[in-house]
Amino acid sequence: MARVNALQWLTLVRHGESTGNLAYQAVQGTDAEETGIAERDADIPLSDTGREQAAALGRWLAGLPEDERPTRVVTSPYVRAVDTARIALAQAPIDVEIRVDERLRDRDQGVxxxxxxxxxxxRHPEEAERLRRIGKFYYRPPGGESWTDLALRLRSLYRDLEYEAAGERVLVAAHDAIVVMTRYLVEDLSEREVLEIEKTPIANCSVTRWRQDEGRLRAVSYNDCAHLTGAGVATA
Incomplete structure (x- = not known):
């Protein structure tokens, strides 16, 4: 289990819809070999819908009981995650500084x-075969990361948070893979269990929460989009 049980609340949010999500959706079902995304991954911005989703997230945060509102906010350094947190906090009476941590970045796909x-x-049939043989959980593309590599850096992040933010309510803005692997760590899941969960896409700006209960974090919600009514839901 990840060492985060000293936290009062842990809330993870996937970033709002990005222009990269739209580009990926546009080529699905076609014979395109590239996604057509011009920016490097770290610089992909939110779409207009993504900004609306982030504002809706902020209104949800504002409506939380005061003893559930975040006392600490940590985000991936990627533009789409930072802007999701920034826009959300502007809508809520939460006066906290956004802290950026590179351990929350999206999974590196390498070549x-x-x-x-x-x-x-x-273009890389040998890598497609390696992925098939090794499986998604342990496969690492050349120059990239496996899902277990994410687990390693997240264990480090949550270990630090346990000491730095004991008793606090932490909001994390990051990426779908980070949400899935956090659940793997916090809930002590197996490879089989987490890959079954991963089959259902994490919606943009969805909320996943755990609450302190008798010495451990217990799941409250997963991939919750109820706050996004009218703001659009995207999952790519």
Whole structure:
């Protein structure tokens, strides 16, 4: 189990819809080998819908009981995550500084960055075969990261938070893989269990929460989008 049980609340939010999500959706079901995303991953911005989702998140935060509102906010350094947190906090009476931590960045795809699944099969058939043989959990693309690599850096992050933010209510703004792997760590899941969970996409700006209960964090919600009514829901 990840060492986060000293926290009172842990809330994870996936960033709002990004222009990268839209680009990926546009090539799904086509014979495109590339996603067509011009920016490097760290610089991909929110779409207009993504900004609306972040504002809706902020209104949800504002409506929380005072003893549930975040006392600490940590975000991935990627633009889409930082802006999600910034826009949300501007809507809520929460006076906390946004802290950026590179351990919350999205999973590095290495040489496969910018390729569609079809593009991977055509341009790197040997890697497609390695992925099939090793499995998604342990497969590491050249120059990239496996899901277990994410677990390693997240264990480090949450260990630090346990000491620095004991008794606090922490809000994390990051990426879908970070949400999934946090659940793997906090809930002591197996490879099989987490990969089954991962089959359902994490919606943009969805909320996943754990609450302190008798010495450990217990799940409250997962991939919750109720606060996004009217703001749009995207999952790519």
């Amino acid at each position: 496969l960055e910018g390729l569609t699944p079809l593009g991977v099969r055509r």
